[in-house]
Amino acid sequence: GRLDDIAARGVLRVGSTGDYKPFSYRQTGGGFIGMDVELAGELARSLGVRLELVPTTWPTLMADLGADKFDLALSGVSVTAERRRQALFSVPYLHDGKTPITRCENAARFQTLAQIDRPEVRLIVNPGGTNERFARARAPHARLTVYPDNVTIFGQIVSGAADLMITDAIETRLQQRLHPQLCAVHPEAPFDMAEKAILLPRDAALKTYVDRWLQQRLDNGDVPQRLDRWLAFPWGLESLRQAIDQRLLLAQDVARAKWNAQAAIEDLPREEQVIAAAVRQGRVLGLPEAWIRTVFRAQIDASKTVQRALYERWQAEGAGRFDDAPDLGKTIRPELDRLTTQLLRAMADNQTLLHDGGRQADVVAAMHALQARAINPAAAGQALAPFLSATPSAGE
Numbered sequence: 362g363r364l365d366d367i368a369a370r371g372v373l374r375v376g377s378t379g380d381y382k383p384f385s386y387r388q389t390g391g392g393f394i395g396m397d398v399e400l401a402g403e404l405a406r407s408l409g410v411r412l413e414l415v416p417t418t419w420p421t422l423m424a425d426l427g428a429d430k431f432d433l434a435l436s437g438v439s440v441t442a443e444r445r446r447q448a449l450f451s452v453p454y455l456h457d458g459k460t461p462i463t464r465c466e467n468a469a470r471f472q473t474l475a476q477i478d479r480p481e482v483r484l485i486v487n488p489g490g491t492n493e494r495f496a497r498a499r500a501p502h503a504r505l506t507v508y509p510d511n512v513t514i515f516g517q518i519v520s521g522a523a524d525l526m527i528t529d530a531i532e533t534r535l536q537q538r539l540h541p542q543l544c545a546v547h548p549e550a551p552f553d554m555a556e557k558a559i560l561l562p563r564d565a566a567l568k569t570y571v572d573r574w575l576q577q578r579l580d581n582g583d584v585p586q587r588l589d590r591w592l593a594f595p596w597g598l599e600s601l602r603q604a605i606d607q608r609l610l611l612a613q614d615v616a617r618a619k620w621n622a623q624a625a626i627e628d629l630p631r632e633e634q635v636i637a638a639a640v641r642q643g644r645v646l647g648l649p650e651a652w653i654r655t656v657f658r659a660q661i662d663a664s665k666t667v668q669r670a671l672y673e674r675w676q677a678e679g680a681g682r683f684d685d686a687p688d689l690g691k692t693i694r695p696e697l698d699r700l701t702t703q704l705l706r707a708m709a710d711n712q713t714l715l716h717d718g719g720r721q722a723d724v725v726a727a728m729h730a731l732q733a734r735a736i737n738p739a740a741a742g743q744a745l746a747p748f749l750s751a752t753p754s755a756g757e
């Protein structure tokens with residue numbers, strides 16, 4: 362059976378969509394995080410095997426299970442009759458249901474399905490899952506837009522391109538925290554009842570094992586506690602993490618361009634420019650000048666760490682010119698300037714959180730995964746350091 366296969370392989374393969382906070386979220390260029398990802402890790406540990414996350418999608422979830430691409434799926438999967446025809450489910454670990462999320466000023470207009478199921482209402486939905494099924498069955502008269510990106514779909518409601526989405530209450534709770542303009546509409550009393558469970562192949566022994574493992578964690582309060590923690594997770598730090606990561610990855614291009622020009626790595630006038638521009642822009646956003654300086658000093662130092670390590674390696678290898686190096690002035694520095702803006706905006710958006718010493722563990726977890734860590738762990742540490750000390754604006 363499956364359990365033997367998993368033990369023999371030494372690996373538990375868990376399917377996850379990576380697009381569904383707080384259950385499963387795939388960071389750009391990074392790994393999977395979320396409650397179900399964490400649970401998957403613990404399940405693997407209990408089996409004494411390694412976890413391998415297998416990316417899947419909502420439209421292909423059942424086909425991927427059928428094609429044996431993974432041993433089970435943990436991704437906030439809802440129990441449905443249709444899925445039950447092809448697969449087993451564990452005991453449920455969460456009770457939920459569909460409810461609207463809309464701009465707060467429209468919350469009163471979208472309380473009931475009768476209010477929503479009208480041709481002038483622009484309903485948006487991600488394809489292939491239970492949300493689309495619900496929208497088509499329960500609001501067939503609304504003007505439906507099928508929007509393929511589950512991550513940016515909420516921005517469509519914020520911008521007014523759509524009026525509302527109907528999705529799992531738990532997701533509306535989370536997204537209203539991420540987007541202050543959005544309100545979950547009666548998440549405590551959703552339109553229907555649904556359960557989240559682990560999606561399993563038709564293997565009775567695997568189900569027995571998983572159920573016993575999960576039931577224990579439900580009984581001792583571990584799962585509800587985890588859910589609270591992941592609902593409060595600082596998902597909004599993603600843009601900050603990305604800006605830092607991309608800036609550090611760009612240091613490799615900087616180094617190649619400079620190597621070709623046989624230029625020195627350090628360019629103090631440019632450093633002054635970078636910091637002065639950051640201070641100018643950051644002040645407008647209400648950021649303390651000392652914090653801006655500390656953060657950008659760290660980014661520049663980290664960039665030099667990457668560049669110096671590369672120079673040393675190329676010197677040792679006697680490397681020649683790089684044909685594919687982008688132009689420093691025309692291409693790379695404008696890109697660095699764009700990242701300056703992104704980084705400052707993210708600092709401003711998350712200022713309270715980043716100043717909150719009590720949330721350091723979450724901040725560390727949200728920021729830790731950098732692609733640049735694989736290139737130069739010391740540089741990644743340098744770049745993140747200003748965000749991982751509890752009082753970023755100390756001395757202001």
Ligand SMILES: O=C(O)C(=O)C[C@]1(C(=O)O)C=C[C@@H](O)C=C1
Nearest residue numbers: 615626627628631632635661664
């Ligand atoms: O733009 C460059 O020349 C870089 O090397 C990048 C950078 C930076 O991180 O902004 C790093 C080191 C230099 O001293 C100046 C700037």
